[in-house]
Amino acid sequence: MLSLSHAATGAFLAAKLQNPLLYIPIILASHYLEDYILHWDVGTGLSNGTRKREHAFMLEVIDLGLTAVLVFAMYPTTPWTITQHVFAGQWTSLAPYIGAFFALVPDFIEAPRNFFHWNPWFLKPLNAFHHAIHHSTPNMLLGLTPQLILLAGLWFFR
Numbered sequence: 001m002l003s004l005s006h007a008a009t010g011a012f013l014a015a016k017l018q019n020p021l022l023y024i025p026i027i028l029a030s031h032y033l034e035d036y037i038l039h040w041d042v043g044t045g046l047s048n049g050t051r052k053r054e055h056a057f058m059l060e061v062i063d064l065g066l067t068a069v070l071v072f073a074m075y076p077t078t079p080w081t082i083t084q085h086v087f088a089g090q091w092t093s094l095a096p097y098i099g100a101f102f103a104l105v106p107d108f109i110e111a112p113r114n115f116f117h118w119n120p121w122f123l124k125p126l127n128a129f130h131h132a133i134h135h136s137t138p139n140m141l142l143g144l145t146p147q148l149i150l151l152a153g154l155w156f157f158r
């Protein structure tokens with residue numbers, strides 16, 4: 001799925017669950033679960049060559065920009081508040097942002113393979129699992145509908 005969908009899910013779960021020992025494994029599992037659902041994302045078409053690497057990279061930058069906007073719209077804060085909470089070690093108030101980050105980890109570790117042809121041995125099993133569980137469609141309407149429903153639900157219950 002789009003970074004937008006994964007990160008919003010991660011932010012939501014972390015905000016609700018609060019305990020990182022609980023939310024980090026659940027958020028990582030949510031990433032693979034969401035990728036299992038038929039979807040469209042910026043990597044769609046990369047493996048069969050219908051989308052160019054440069055194009056996917058540009059779309060990913062846009063996706064990540066929108067992701068930051070959405071996560072901070074769902075859980076508003078200021079750079080000053082974040083800094084204060086980091087220095088005070090108040091990790092619970094930072095949960096949505098930590099959750100959003102962990103929700104993207106499976107894609108971050110695949111990025112070197114997708115964009116720079118670098119797939120080191122220690123990432124290979126994880127990337128193979130990610131790829132195996134992934135269901136995508138070039139049909140944007142079909143592939144974006146489940147993500148729009150998901151985002152609407154997350155926004156509503158945040």
Ligand SMILES: [Zn+2]
Pocket residue numbers: 001031035106107130
């Ligand atoms: Zn993924």
